[in-house]
Amino acid sequence: MRHNGRAPIKASRMRPEHLNLREGETPLAVCPDCESWHRLTRSMISPHRDSSDTPTKTGERRYYGDKPERRRRCPGSAQRITMDLTPEQWGQALLAADSTATGRRSARQHHKPIQAPATPVTKMVPALPHAADVLAAYSKHLKECRKSGAARGRRPRDAGDAARLRS
Secondary structure (H helix, E strand, O other), X not given: OOOOOOOOEEHXXXXXXXXXXXXOOOOEEEOOOOOOEEEEEOOEEOOOEOOOOOOOOOOOOOOOOOOOOOOOEOOOOOOEEXXXXXXXXXXXXXXXHHHHHHHHOOOOOOOOOOOOOOOOHHHOOOOOOOHHHHHHHHHHXXXXXXXXXXXXXXXXXXXXXXXXXXX
């Protein structure tokens, strides 16, 4: 595999979150051009095709008969990376980058203000007057009507109605 002719990038100059140098895992790096993750082979980003002109996915077959044309090779493909970091140094740089990122984020959560609790039913002012107040107002009105003589339109039907109207 031949490199792309560009000057090699030092691993210490790359952002630590753009590298993966964990023990036991395949070393990975982010392509500087297409910004996708690719395997590091012999200190180079493995060759890959440009993803900017990927065919659109449809329910139909991509082609009939002959194979389609191949996409062009990504310019960042086969980019050399000089490994001047050990996995321990990379891990420390990754932790330092993470701690600065968390320092930029606010630890304080912003919530909506808490609503005041509803007034208990026992302490609410009644919207309607009590039955005793209604009865007192009715009897007062009735007495005034009898004095003026305006109560002639309504006659008591039985003795119970007459007794209730008098009281």
